[in-house]
Amino acid sequence: MEITSPIKEFIRKIQLLQLSKFFSRSTLLLYAKSSMVFCIKRMGEKDMGMKCNKILFAKVLICMIALAGTTAMIVFQLHSDIQECSNTTDSGFPIDERPMIVIRIDDIQDCAWRDAQIALIKYNLAMNLPISLAVIPKSFGEDTELVELVSAAITQGSEITAHGWKHERLTDYDVGEQTRLLRLARERLRHVLGVEVSVMVPPYFAFNNDTLLAMEKTGYTTLSSEIHIVNAGLVDEDIISVPATVQFANYENGTWELKSLLSLVIEIVHSVRRYGYAVIVTHPQEFWQGNEFDPARFEVYKTLIRQLSANCSFTVIETLREELVSQGRFIGNEIYYEP
Numbered sequence: 604m605e606i607t608s609p610i611k612e613f614i615r616k617i618q619l620l621q622l623s624k625f626f627s628r629s630t631l632l633l634y635a636k637s638s639m640v641f642c643i644k645r646m647g648e649k650d651m652g653m654k655c656n657k658i659l660f661a662k663v664l665i666c667m668i669a670l671a672g673t674t675a676m677i678v679f680q681l682h683s684d685i686q687e688c689s690n691t692t693d694s695g696f697p698i699d700e701r702p703m704i705v706i707r708i709d710d711i712q713d714c715a716w717r718d719a720q721i722a723l724i725k726y727n728l729a730m731n732l733p734i735s736l737a738v739i740p741k742s743f744g745e746d747t748e749l750v751e752l753v754s755a756a757i758t759q760g761s762e763i764t765a766h767g768w769k770h771e772r773l774t775d776y777d778v779g780e781q782t783r784l785l786r787l788a789r790e791r792l793r794h795v796l797g798v799e800v801s802v803m804v805p806p807y808f809a810f811n812n813d814t815l816l817a818m819e820k821t822g823y824t825t826l827s828s829e830i831h832i833v834n835a836g837l838v839d840e841d842i843i844s845v846p847a848t849v850q851f852a853n854y855e856n857g858t859w860e861l862k863s864l865l866s867l868v869i870e871i872v873h874s875v876r877r878y879g880y881a882v883i884v885t886h887p888q889e890f891w892q893g894n895e896f897d898p899a900r901f902e903v904y905k906t907l908i909r910q911l912s913a914n915c916s917f918t919v920i921e922t923l924r925e926e927l928v929s930q931g932r933f934i935g936n937e938i939y940y941e942p
């Protein structure tokens with residue numbers, strides 16, 4: 604199936620962006636290398652004689668061949684990525700419509716990776732985009748600036764979800780205790796932000812049948828975990844699952860590895876084609892390097908959001924759920940689309 608605009612346009616822009624970044628970097632590298640080689644060569648002529656010049660010439664030649672090889676490999680890789688994207692058939696979702704995208708930011712809390720939290724919320728406010736904020740209720744409410752920013756985001760259409768009570772693994776507790784924790788979470792968020800929370804984002808993506816029962820008892824209607832843990836659709840009599848389908852970064856060996864812009868776009872396109880939407884999950888700590896906020900990492904997020912906002916429709920989990928239900932796309936435990 605041929606990819607149609609605006610997604611096609613979106614991929615093309617990202618492809619060009621990646622290529623231009625690569626070429627500007629390699630041009631600089633090439634320039635630096637040639638200058639260095641020229642200087643060494645002149646020194647060689649004066650002090651070391653012709654034999655040394657031949658060795659230098661061979662080295663330059665090897666450098667040039669290696670650089671040309673790398674360029675060819677990268678161009679080939681980009682081309683295959685785009686081809687792979689174009690060839691995906693999945694469920695045949697009509698991506699000529701503006702795809703629905705949710706940005707879910709987990710681990711919102713007082714005084715932790717603070718600069719990253721503030722930067723994320725401020726950037727989305729400036730872009731006038733709604734976001735879904737998964738707040739750790741027990742650790743939230745004392746940081747006045749953060750509370751004010753979160754309140755401003757709510758006014759602008761953003762959503763608050765409960766991220767457990769104190770970021771505990773809910774499955775460690777029985778149904779009675781899970782019910783108590785989830786009730787405390789709703790009460791705390793009502794008290795601090797004046798909102799009635801209906802979406803629960805389980806910490807560590809972990810939940811069980813007791814969690815669903817506890818959610819029903821305490822007034823939650825939507826579970827948002829992760830697509831590899833649970834599909835989208837009805838998971839219990841009254842609970843619908845709208846999981847994250849794309850992770851902004853990979854967590855490996857205790858550190859967050861950011862994905863490239865192109866990988867993210869490809870995952871988003873796959874998600875839209877397969878499920879009819881993409882929920883992208885990120886955490887403030889992904890924009891942290893050493894002991895501080897890393898603007899270079901944040902730049903990847905900003906570029907992605909800019910590109911998405913030109914081609915997609917941003918929403919929040921609760922609205923996405925209503926939209927998917929009204930379109931009749933939930934059947935059993937699978938999201939379903941009939942062209």
Ligand SMILES: [Zn+2]
Nearest residue numbers: 709710806807
């Ligand atoms: Zn978390």
